[in-house]
Amino acid sequence: MLSREFYRRPTLKVARDLLGKTLVHRTPEGTTRGIIVEVEAYIGEDDAACHAAPGPTRRNAPMYGEPGHAYVYLNYGIHSLMNIVTEPPGSPAAVLVRALEPIEGVRLMRQRRQVRGAPARPDHELCRGPGNLTRALGITLEENGADLLGRRLYIEDAGRRVEKCAWSPRVGIRVGTDRLWRCYALDSRAVSGRRWLKS
DNA sequence: CGTTCGATGCACT
DNA sequence: GTGCATCGAACGT
Numbered sequence: 001m002l003s004r005e006f007y008r009r010p011t012l013k014v015a016r017d018l019l020g021k022t023l024v025h026r027t028p029e030g031t032t033r034g035i036i037v038e039v040e041a042y043i044g045e046d047d048a049a050c051h052a053a054p055g056p057t058r059r060n061a062p063m064y065g066e067p068g069h070a071y072v073y074l075n076y077g078i079h080s081l082m083n084i085v086t087e088p089p090g091s092p093a094a095v096l097v098r099a100l101e102p103i104e105g106v107r108l109m110r111q112r113r114q115v116r117g118a119p120a121r122p123d124h125e126l127c128r129g130p131g132n133l134t135r136a137l138g139i140t141l142e143e144n145g146a147d148l149l150g151r152r153l154y155i156e157d158a159g160r161r162v163e164k165c166a167w168s169p170r171v172g173i174r175v176g177t178d179r180l181w182r183c184y185a186l187d188s189r190a191v192s193g194r195r196w197l198k199s
Numbered sequence: 200c201g202t203t204c205g206a207t208g209c210a211c212t
Numbered sequence: 213g214t215g216c217a218t219c220g221a222a223c224g225t
Contacts, residue, residue, distance in 0.1 A: 054211080054212095057210075057211070058210075058211090059209085059210055059211080060210095073209090073210090074207090074208060074209065074210090075208090075209095076206080076207065076208085077206070077207030077208035077209070078206065078207050078208080079207095
């Protein structure tokens with residue numbers, strides 16, 4: 001399990017180092033596990049796309065708190081999006097988890113992702129996209145504020161190193177698009193959206 | 200392939 | 213009342 005000190009560092013370093021790590025969620029239904037292959041950094045009140053941009057509010061409170069906790073919020077009324085709080089307390093910043101490669105509990109992931117009447121999805125799509133991976137792992141608003149040094153929701157070093165990664169603009173935002181704060185593994189099929197290479 | 204568009208809940212002003 | 217750090221079905225080409 002990753003230490004508090006791992007998270008209490010500059011957010012871009014944490015983001016890069018999270019690639020290849022394993023996100024684990026243990027529930028009564030079973031354990032699901034996947035390798036992180038795509039993340040985005042949201043850093044400080046000066047970052048217009050960061051939820052801390054308006055200053056402290058009830059919603060973004062976890063971003064101002066202790067690093068190594070989950071910040072989960074509902075977006076578009078439908079999707080729970082999971083962030084990992086970074087930096088020392090008082091420096092609001094977090095890393096959004098955007099895609100995983102499924103490792104354990106694939107059957108449970110399929111079950112959770114399955115829509116009645118729709119064809120089953122290939123495994124590499126089960127955790128592709130921030131809203132999809134939380135659904136596959138069973139992460140909901142109940143996990144907001146959860147300590148990642150606890151036993152339910154945590155991140156492990158699986159000893160895998162993502163050698164090749166790239167930085168691109170963040171996906172799906174209308175402001176702060178000038179910052180290249182999306183980091184993803186170049187060789188993973190599970191990465192969401194379009195690949196982006198500097199031209 | 201591509202693009203459009205509705206679903207849906209809640210924090211924020 | 214407004215606006216989302218999204219997703220996938222339903223189209224058009």
